Amino acid sequence: MLQKRILTAAFFLEILSCTYLLSFSELAAFSSILYFISGISIAIAVLFLPQSHLTLPKKEFFTDTFNGYKFSAIAIMGVMMCHFGIIFMQDAPLDFHDSDMLPIIKVMSQRFVEGHWEKVYDIIPNIWQGVKPIYLPAMWLPFSVAEWLHIDIRWITITALFLAFSLAILLWNPFASRRLSLTYKVAVFMLFWWLFTNDSAGLVPYTEEGVVIINYVWLTIALLSENYLFIGAAACFCLLSRYALIGWLPAMLILLYVQRKRKQWLHLKISGIACFCLLVLMPFGWSILNSFINLPGAYIDFARRVWHDGPHVFEISLGFARFFGPNHIALQHYSLVTLSFVVPMLFVLICAWINYRKKEIILHNIPLAALKLTLVVFYTLVDVPYLYLFYTSPFISCILVSYWVSYNKKGKVPVESNATLSSINPVSSN
Numbered sequence: 033m034l035q036k037r038i039l040t041a042a043f044f045l046e047i048l049s050c051t052y053l054l055s056f057s058e059l060a061a062f063s064s065i066l067y068f069i070s071g072i073s074i075a076i077a078v079l080f081l082p083q084s085h086l087t088l089p090k091k092e093f094f095t096d097t098f099n100g101y102k103f104s105a106i107a108i109m110g111v112m113m114c115h116f117g118i119i120f121m122q123d124a125p126l127d128f129h130d131s132d133m134l135p136i137i138k139v140m141s142q143r144f145v146e147g148h149w150e151k152v153y154d155i156i157p158n159i160w161q162g163v164k165p166i167y168l169p170a171m172w173l174p175f176s177v178a179e180w181l182h183i184d185i186r187w188i189t190i191t192a193l194f195l196a197f198s199l200a201i202l203l204w205n206p207f208a209s210r211r212l213s214l215t216y217k218v219a220v221f222m223l224f225w226w227l228f229t230n231d232s233a234g235l236v237p238y239t240e241e242g243v244v245i246i247n248y249v250w251l252t253i254a255l256l257s258e259n260y261l262f263i264g265a266a267a268c269f270c271l272l273s274r275y276a277l278i279g280w281l282p283a284m285l286i287l288l289y290v291q292r293k294r295k296q297w298l299h300l301k302i303s304g305i306a307c308f309c310l311l312v313l314m315p316f317g318w319s320i321l322n323s324f325i326n327l328p329g330a331y332i333d334f335a336r337r338v339w340h341d342g343p344h345v346f347e348i349s350l351g352f353a354r355f356f357g358p359n360h361i362a363l364q365h366y367s368l369v370t371l372s373f374v375v376p377m378l379f380v381l382i383c384a385w386i387n388y389r390k391k392e393i394i395l396h397n398i399p400l401a402a403l404k405l406t407l408v409v410f411y412t413l414v415d416v417p418y419l420y421l422f423y424t425s426p427f428i429s430c431i432l433v434s435y436w437v438s439y440n441k442k443g444k445v446p447v448e449s450n451a452t453l454s455s456i457n458p459v460s461s462n
Contacts (some may be wrong), residue, residue: 035080036436040212042073043426043433047219050350050422051226051233057348064350064412067422071408074429075401079383081436083396086203086256099202106198109224116228117190120237126184128159131238134185137172140165141179149315166327167240169311170272174243189235189242196242196249197224200430205438212437220430227423232348235420244274245427248407251277252431255400260296263399264303272311275327276372276424280406283376284399290384331415335361338416351417361415368413376406404428 049067053059128135136159143152155162165172174192178185200220206213227233235241251266267284270277281304288297312320338345339358346354356364383398395401407425414421 033081035077036209036212039074039077039081039433039436040215042070042077043429044215044219046070046074046426046429047223050419050426051222051230054232054348054350054419060348060350061354064352064354067350068352068408068412071404071412071425071429074432075404075408078397078401078404078432078436079395081396084256084258084400084435086253086258086435089202102201102204106201109197109201110194113190113194113228117186117236121184121186124237126186131234132159132163133167133240134238135159136163136165137167137175137240138179138185140167140172141176141185144173144176145179152316153320168272168274168324169316170247170269171240171243171274173311175240186236189240192242192246193227193236196246196427196430199249199253200427200434203431203434203438208438216433216437219433223423223426223430233419233423235423239418239420241420241423244270245424247273248277248424249427249431251403252400252428255397255403256431256435260299261303264300265307267300268304268307268311272308274424276407276410277403279372279374279376279410280403282373283380283402283406286377287380287384287398287402290381332361332365335365335415346417349417349419350412350422351414352412353415353417364413365415368410368415371413372406372410375409376402379405400432404432 045066049063049070053063053066124130126135126138136156139156139159140152143149143154153165155164175185175188178188197220204213204216206217227235247266247269251263251270254262254266267277267281271281284300285297288294288300335353336358339361343358353364380398380402383395383401386393387395404425407428411417411422411425
């Protein structure tokens with residue numbers, strides 16, 4: 033199927049653009065454009081693939097011989113992650129002078145575990161002579177588990193990445209399309225090896241982004257399953273870990289309204305609001321909302337400081353900030369805000385109109401395609417393009433490509449792996 037080939041090729045280029053192509057600093061601008069084009073291509077290709085119908089695995093999934101090899105591969109991967117993670121932790125002890133994100137989150141988690149919930153967002157005097165935490169609850173709360181266990185909080189990042197890669201592996205069936213599967217395997221291994229062996233990535237030792245990644249991976253799984261209670265909860269976790277989703281949510285609500293899916297619309301809102309109350313209002317109250325609402329506006333001044341103190345950030349990373357330059361920071365920021373809302377909304381409305389008016393063309397998986405498009409637009413225009421930010425979108429692609437490369441229109445796979453997909457990835461006759 034042509035759409036599968038386009039999807040897989042675009043995925044390979046997306047991974048290449050955010051990993052080893054960046055080893056050549058003179059190609060950073062080209063990599064930024066390639067990252068954008070390949071991400072958009074994935075979003076469009078998803079529209080022309082069969083409608084997803086992911087369900088929970090059946091008992092046969094765990095007894096299938098080939099899946100046993102998968103679990104063995106996952107176990108080996110876990111050991112490798114632990115090995116490289118220990119090296120990272122030994123070489124880069126937590127120090128706010130190197131990166132203050134994890135030290136700040138560590139203090140927030142300590143306060144939470146000790147029961148001082150009302151003080152979680154108080155100023156931390158020992159970091160930069162006093163810094164006020166700004167991190168959203170779904171970003172820092174998972175690290176409280178590490179504090180409770182008295183272990184390095186970066187084990188949470190490693191666990192999150194382990195789950196993200198494992199889900200991609202479990203969805204994948206190499207027998208469904210062997211050539212595309214080879215390309216997919218190479219791309220995923222490139223991403224894994226880059227993140228855990230290359231200091232340029234910096235994702236494991238210095239950032240909390242693994243939690244953001246697994247939140248967005250869960251949302252992707254929820255969208256593949258079309259369970260809107262699950263989707264609403266996952267979307268809330270995503271929004272409360274990274275604002276990248278903010279333009280997708282109103283677009284989704286409008287899409288469901290236009291498609292007259294009132295039950296799904298209600299489920300999405302109920303589960304989302306319930307999670308918001310659980311994560312924000314119940315533990316921290318209404319007072320914390322003002323700082324969350326005002327947070328995006330502070331990025332203009334922050335971007336100015338980074339342009340002044342560390343312009344190399346814009347030179348070696350991805351994104352279009354390099355093309356705006358230090359003299360057009362406000363233009364870039366307002367472009368980010370505007371397009372993050374406008375692009376997903378126009379996208380879903382155009383797709384819905386095509387399905388309504390053009391009977392010869394049926395577009396599938398509109399919410400998934402809109403999610404991918406939203407992330408590509410947001411991260412491409414992000415104010416300060418730290419490289420670790422750009423891995424959430426490729427992980428979404430990992431799940432999408434794994435699912436559709438393994439997709440078989442007739443619902444049949446070769447005998448040696450007959451249960452691999454039938455138990456976790458039933459297909460339609462579209």
